[in-house]
Amino acid sequence: MIRAVPTIPYSDQRPGTSGLRKKVRVFQQPNYAENFIQSIFDVIERERAGATLVIGGDGRFLNREVIQIAIRMAAAATFARVVVGQGGILSTPAASHLIRRRGALGGLILSASHNPGGPDEDFGIKYNVANGGPAPDAITDAIYARTKAIDTWYMEEAADIDLDTIGVVQVGGMSVEVVDPVSDYADLMETLFDFDAIRTAKLTMAFDAMSAVTGPYATEILEGRLGFAPGTVRNGTPLPDFGGHHPDPNLVHARALYDTMMGPEAPDFGAASDGDGDRNLIIGRGRFVTPSDSLAMLAANAHLAPGYAGGLKGIARSMPTSAAADCVAAALGIPAYETPTGWKFFGNLLDAGMATICGEESAGTGSNHVREKDGLWAVLLWLNILAVTGKSVDALARDHWARFGRNYYARHDYEGVDSVAADALMCDLRDRLQSLPGTALGALTIAQADDFAYTDPTDGSISANQGVRILFEGGSRAVFRLSGTGTSGATLRVYLERYEPATGNLDADTGAMLAEIAQAADDLAGIRRHTGRAAPDVIT
Ligand code: G16
Numbered sequence: 363m364i365r366a367v368p369t370i371p372y373s374d375q376r377p378g379t380s381g382l383r384k385k386v387r388v389f390q391q392p393n394y395a396e397n398f399i400q401s402i403f404d405v406i407e408r409e410r411a412g413a414t415l416v417i418g419g420d421g422r423f424l425n426r427e428v429i430q431i432a433i434r435m436a437a438a439a440t441f442a443r444v445v446v447g448q449g450g451i452l453s454t455p456a457a458s459h460l461i462r463r464r465g466a467l468g469g470l471i472l473s474a475s476h477n478p479g480g481p482d483e484d485f486g487i488k489y490n491v492a493n494g495g496p497a498p499d500a501i502t503d504a505i506y507a508r509t510k511a512i513d514t515w516y517m518e519e520a521a522d523i524d525l526d527t528i529g530v531v532q533v534g535g536m537s538v539e540v541v542d543p544v545s546d547y548a549d550l551m552e553t554l555f556d557f558d559a560i561r562t563a564k565l566t567m568a569f570d571a572m573s574a575v576t577g578p579y580a581t582e583i584l585e586g587r588l589g590f591a592p593g594t595v596r597n598g599t600p601l602p603d604f605g606g607h608h609p610d611p612n613l614v615h616a617r618a619l620y621d622t623m624m625g626p627e628a629p630d631f632g633a634a635s636d637g638d639g640d641r642n643l644i645i646g647r648g649r650f651v652t653p654s655d656s657l658a659m660l661a662a663n664a665h666l667a668p669g670y671a672g673g674l675k676g677i678a679r680s681m682p683t684s685a686a687a688d689c690v691a692a693a694l695g696i697p698a699y700e701t702p703t704g705w706k707f708f709g710n711l712l713d714a715g716m717a718t719i720c721g722e723e724s725a726g727t728g729s730n731h732v733r734e735k736d737g738l739w740a741v742l743l744w745l746n747i748l749a750v751t752g753k754s755v756d757a758l759a760r761d762h763w764a765r766f767g768r769n770y771y772a773r774h775d776y777e778g779v780d781s782v783a784a785d786a787l788m789c790d791l792r793d794r795l796q797s798l799p800g801t802a803l804g805a806l807t808i809a810q811a812d813d814f815a816y817t818d819p820t821d822g823s824i825s826a827n828q829g830v831r832i833l834f835e836g837g838s839r840a841v842f843r844l845s846g847t848g849t850s851g852a853t854l855r856v857y858l859e860r861y862e863p864a865t866g867n868l869d870a871d872t873g874a875m876l877a878e879i880a881q882a883a884d885d886l887a888g889i890r891r892h893t894g895r896a897a898p899d900v901i902t
Contacts (some may be wrong), residue, residue, distance in 0.1 A: 363519045364438045369393040375509035377502040379704045379846030381488025383474045386424055389485045395428050399470070400515035401508035402489045403439040404502060409467055409734050411440040416461045416844050418452020418543065419472030420575040420638040421600035422479030426450045428487070430522045432470055437534040444536060448524050452602060453639030455736035456547040458494035461465065462732065463546060465760030465798040467492055473638035476610035477849060480603035484849050492509065495709035495733030501853035503886035517698035544582045551583060551739065554731060555746045561589050563749035566629035569741070570619045573605035576635040579738055582595065585619035611725055612902040613650065618798065622647060631748065631755060635737035640695040641690035641725040642737040644744055648754020652682035652772050655833045657721030659762050660743050662690045664719060667746040669731065676717040678708050681814045681829055682725040682841045682857040684769035693766065702816045702828035703843065710820040723773060723857065767863040775896035776854040776889065784844055787892040791842060793832045798832065809835045832886065837861045840883040856883050
């Protein structure tokens with residue numbers, strides 16, 4: 363029996379860079395999750411009858427409860443089938459793969475990614491479409507519009523299903539299939555990479571799953587199928603609060619791994635992944651690789667893996683990501699695309715066969731195998747390249763810079779800034795853009811300044827106001843934008859980049875190389891004046 367539940371709209375359900383992310387307590391308000399899920403179902407009203415929906419999440423606090431609600435609501439929305447990961451678990455890339463493999467209309471991914479979990483932390487709901495990728499702006503805008511008008515949500519009157527037992531059960535007229543969350547994804551990885559070569563190379567490795575969703579995937583693939591030693595995967599059990607840690611694979615939150623990799627007992631290769639398994643951190647023995655460099659190095663060597671032996675069609679990166687990948691694209695004679703921040707912008711390029719590999723400075727890399735970034739995919743491509751070349755990460759990085767030059771790069775994050783102050787800083791910058799060219803800041807002179815706008819080459823859609831770019835004479839740059847994934851206050855991101863040609867200084871300290879640009883960025887934007895902050899909270 364279907365029950366109609368009256369409700370009133372919430373005004374704050376605008377999806378951000380990647381779905382709706384809020385504090386758990388916000389999601390626990392009466393009808394809050396239900397309103398958002400019903401708004402998604404209302405937007406796809408004409409396609410949903412008889413369709414398949416994939417549901418899964420990163421195991422964080424509230425995951426199971428919202429999955430049970432979503433299943434009852436999907437039954438009322440006349441879906442024919444829900445495919446859900448056992449225990450409610452699906453990493454974001456595994457969900458993307460499952461949507462594609464099952465020909466699903468879409469999927470609900472329950473995650474707040476790298477944000478912490480627990481009763482006082484974050485939760486999120488994201489809708490992915492039939493290509494396996496995050497819904498594009500046209501759909502998320504429609505969902506937001508619907509949340510502001512919703513007055514009823516619907517559910518099948520049914521008990522909770524057993525999420526832990528693989529098999530098929532009925533909820534009203536709908537089948538619910540509980541599947542092994544790992545096997546399909548692991549099989550896909552075996553088709554892309556040379557597992558024999560990786561096994562034979564006998565590399566040593568440390569992988570930090572950060573008590574998040576990648577644990578079961580990494581254990582099966584790395585320790586199970588590839589034969590890495592037991593214990594290679596650390597923090598491998600997904601916990602609702604990620605063990606109290608921040609599941610963000612960067613040098614601050616994955617500090618223990620970094621220390622291991624810089625120490626005397628370091629294995630050949632170190633990596634970590636985030637809450638929902640789509641981000642990655644790459645550290646070789648004694649060598650951290652920035653996400654922007656990792657994208658470029660993977661693209662330059664991807665042909666060494668069977669899945670990419672035919673070469674790449676193109677490389678795409680988000681605007682704030684360094685231009686290192688562009689240098690590779692130029693050398694390979696393939697197009698380079700510059701998109702706004704947000705994996706959803708890569709979807710059309712991948713669907714159209716225009717790009718094969720994509721990446722972002724925010725620790726995301728992926729390819730046309732799914733429509734999300736994919737942490738373990740990046741780890742396996744690195745392992746494949748190391749195994750085939752026999753080089754260390756450090757040697758590979760040095761060889762790369764000696765060929766292409768080096769893009770020194772860092773991101774400075776000012777977290778939990780007062781939203782009004784952050785908006786004022788950005789407005790102030792935008793107001794001055796036209797007058798900035800020619801301005802001298804210390805030894806640097808501004809050549810060009812704009813607010814990045816993107817025209818999608820496949821459908822002509824325009825996304826404006828995607829970040830302020832300050833380009834200096836000589837190729838250095840500073841980019842300013844506000845994060846679209848935070849849940850309290852605003853996070854100001856300042857991206858700094860300086861290019862050194864292959865004949866230049868390739869082995870310098872990144873902080874020292876960027877100090878002048880950082881100072882110029884602060885002077886120009888008045889970061890201290892607007893935010894009261896003397897230094898960033900996180901440097902990645
Ligand atoms: C999401 C998006 C990424 C984006 C990142 C950071 O990642 O999928 O494309 O780069 O947010 O966004 P922002 O700078 O707006 O915080 P994730 O891993 O959080 O889903």
